[in-house]
Amino acid sequence: MKKNTRKTNSIIAAIVRSFAVLVATLREIFDESAYQRFLERSRLQSSTRAYQIFRQENELSKSRRPRCC
Amino acid sequence: MPNTLRVLLWIAVSLLGAVALATIALHRGEQINALWLVVAAVSTYAVAYRFYSSFISAKVLALDPVRATPAERLDNGRDFIPTNKWVVFGHHFAAIAGPGPLVGPVLAAQFGYLPGTLWIIAGAVLGGCVQDFVILLFSVRRDGKSLTEMAKSEIGRVGGIIAYLAVISIIVILLAVAALIVVNALKSSPWGTFTIAMTMPIAVLMGVYLRRLRPGKVLESSILGFILVLAAIFGGQWVSEAPSWAAIFTLTAPTLGILIIVYGFAASALPVWLLLAPRDYLSTFVKLGTISLLAVGIVALRPSLHMPPLTRFADGTGPVFAGKIFPFAFITIACGAISGFHSLISSGTTPKLIRRETETRFVGYGGMMAESMVAIMAMIAACVLQPGVYFAVNSPAGIVGQASTTAADTVSAWGFPVSAAQMATLAHAVGEQTLFNRTGGAPAFALGMAQIFSNTLGGQALMALWYHFAIMFEALFILTVLDAGTRVGRFMLQDALGHIWKPIGRTSWYPSILFTSALIVAAWGNFLWQGIKDPLGGINSLWPLFGICNQLLATVALCVATTIIVKVGCRKLDGVRTGRVRYVFITLIPLCWLVAVTFTASWHKVLDPNPRIGFLAHARQLAATGANPRLIFNDRLDAAVTGVLVVMVATILIESGMVCLRIISGSRSAETKESPFVMTRLALEEQA
Structure with missing residues (x-):
């Protein structure tokens, strides 16, 4: 019984971990993590103005990235 | 897991792969299930990843787990960020997965499912994955250099x-062919348009949401955008059925071409x-979602393939594009097997995110395997169609005729029965006026x-909704490739013209922006226009040209990789060579194969006497019939572009070969431009 509970817990933990990685991946792909890092680096609160500055900063490097065929 | 069990498991995986490959290669005369292709691919990828990539990591590249990567050493929270390997994998895959692995296999399906499938699997594990992996690692060891x-x-x-000229050429051709695919998918389709x-x-709307309402919440706004796009697909059905609205959105190919050129410039x-930016996010969201959905759909439904393993068009007379399996199947499927364009991503953003050198194997080799799987799914999507339908959709009017009955009769005469009534029913079922002559691969894939x-x-x-969802998905992310590519x-x-006249190099100087934008748009716009006006449908000449450019870029990437492997392999430890140079075959074999493929294909495209294959023969045929001089010029231009690219790549091959020979003979130092070794802190932190 105890063994079964431990097994279930470890499966749940693995699912939670996988979900966390999936969310982290999506946040990285969609630049949400980059925005968080920008806020931490510039010590700003998220706001319309902060997002505008982030976009301007991010735009140039993003525009130079080739997109694959 | 005990060793014996592990050995038995890998023997079982290998046997399963062998059985699946034998099934798809040897079955004749009856349909096979699409799952055989999936099993063959997955088993081969598993074995190749476990053994071949592991061999490359240990023996050839000697991945160093304690060497600090640029993401760690140059961490600035902006470009250089040590990132979890799964996150980098997702990021890398999202960047390399474009329309190529979807369209190429659909076009190559004219030979049957066998040649394309075998090339996708073998080309990926022995060529594409190796290229992406080694270029990623070499870029990581050089501070993320391009x-x-x-x-x-x-x-x-x-x-x-x-290398610079090859990159810019491939961008121009890629953008033209991508735009042509969109034009062919949307022409006379009010719903899609x-x-x-x-x-x-x-x-x-997404942009306003992102900027004003919930700054930075891209995922939220993408989900919102996706729901609105689904509503637009439903709305499209209503538009296509309302005559006054349908007339507004029913556009001809030239009109669509002009609109796309204006869009690219803007x-x-x-x-x-x-x-x-919001469209970019939306397109990525739809792309990842649709690819996952397709994978689940194929595995869950296990459709049968109606296309035979080999068709009569292996002889080079195919209606989709002319030319024999060798070399044309190998340049038609580039992304999905080996794509030079990936080397730009592997030496672009990805190396700046890699946390540990050992993770380059998973991201570089593994990422390409995932891309290759997408190509297998595209092959399945094309081959579940009845062959008659496939050829009726993908054959240009110049080959099968404009009238539906003539086209259906021509396709049926090839041995692939289809009737005009059957095509009309199918067109009605997907909400289109016609499905004849919808070249470019996108409509066949959507179908x-x-x-x-x-x-x-x-x-x-x-x-009809599924069809238009697929068309929307392809057109949306092709347009994203188009606008991003034009800016790149x-x-x-x-950057280049700035060396000639400094003000042009100023990226914020508006006259320079207008001038260079006009130049790049004029370059791909010219090829697009040529494709639209081409009586053979455009894809026949442009897709091979794009494939040649892409594979020539892969040749350049493998040349760079081979040179570096020779240099590293000829290094001396305590006065004695390490001897690792003998492993140069891992890049040299795919390099030789690509040289054979691209040079043969280029020769055919320029000099072949068959007007459907050779640009110059086609120009001569047009001249003899007194055709528009513009069409003749286009063929000569295509021939010149192909010729120049081949000469350039031959030059880099000779230069790289000379460098390697001098190093091997000892007359040149084997010094590489790697960044100096710095011990990682991450390993210690992880241990602590």
Whole structure:
């Protein structure tokens, strides 16, 4: 019984971990993590103005990235 | 897991792969299940990843787990960020997965499912994955340097210039062919055109949401955008059925071409962040979602392949594009097997995110395997169609005739029965006026995908919605490739022309932005226009040209990789060579194969006497019939572009070969431009 509970817990933990990685991946792909890092680096609160500055900063490097065929 | 069990498991996986490969290769005369292709691919990838990539990591590249990567050493929280390997994998895959692995296999399906499938699997594990992996690692060891910078520093100045020219050429051809696919998918399709037109106001709404309501919440706004796009697909059905609205959105190929050219210029030259960035996010969201959905659909539904393993068009007389399996199947499927363009991503953003050197194997080799799997799914989507339908959709009017009965009779005469009534019913089922002459691969892929999904969710009643969802998905992310590519090309031109006249190099100087945007748009716009006006449908000449460019870029990347492996392999430890140079075959074999493929294909495309294959023969045929001089010029231009590219790549091959020979003979130092070794802190932190 105890063994079964431990097994279930470890499966749940693995699912939670996988979900966390999936969310982290999506946040990285969609630049949400980059925005968080920008806020931490510039010590700003998220706001319309902060997002505008982030976009301007991010735009140039993003525009130079080739997109694959 | 105990060792014996592990050995038995790998023997079982290998046997399963062998059985699946034998099944798809040897079955004749009856349909096979699509799952055989999936099993063959997955088993081969598993074995190749476990053994071949592990061999490359240990013996050839000697991945060093304690060597600090640029993401760690140069961490600035902006470009260089040590990132979890799964996150980098997702990021890398999202960047390399474009329309290529979907369209190429659909076009190559004219030979049957066998040649394309075998090339996708073998080309990926022995070529594409290796290229992406080694270029990623070499870039990581050089502070995230780009392919052109590595070519310059490891081969020489000429190598750098040629790599740069190859990159810009492939961008121009890629953009033209991508735009042509969209034109062919949307022409005379009010439903599709309306849906794509609606993505513009939807993107602006997303932009307002992102900027004003919930700053930075991209995932939220993408989900919102996706729901609105689904609503637009439903709305498209209504538009296509309302005669007055349908007339507005029924556009001809030239009109669509002009609109796309104007769009490309505006995207490059105007500050339209509110439109482009949210569209980019939306397209990525739809792309990842649709690819996952297709994978689940194929595994869950296990459709049968109606296309034979080999068709009569293996002889080179195919209607989709002319030319024999060798070399044309190998340049038609580039992304999915080996794509030079990937080397730009592997030496672009990805190396700056890698946390540990050992993770380059998973991201580089593994990422390409995932891309290759997408190509297998596209092959399945094309081959679940009845062959008659496939050829009726993909054959240009110049080959099968304009009238539906003539086209159906021609396709049936090839041994692939189809009737005009059957095509009309199918067109009606997917909400199109006609499905004849819809070249470019996108409509056939959409049809295959709709067929797979309509067997479950909603049945035939939802066939039209699935079809237009697939068309929207392809057109949306092709347009994203188009606007992003035009801007990248513009920046590259500004950098290059800035050496001639400094103000042009200023990326914020508006006259320079307008001038270089116009140049790059004129370059791909010219090829697009040529494709639209081509009586053979455009894809026949442009897709091979694109494939040749892409594979020539892969040749440049493998040349750089081979030179570096020779240099590292000839290094001396305590006065004695390490001997690792003998492993140079891992890049040399795919390099030789690509040289054979691209040079043969180029020779055929320029000099073949068959007017359907050779550009010059086609120009002569047009001249003899007194055709428009513009069409004749286009053929000669295509021949000149192909010739120049081949000469450039031959030059870099010779230069790289000379460098390698000098190093092996000991007359040149084997010094590489790697960044100095720095011990990682991350390993210690992880242990603690």
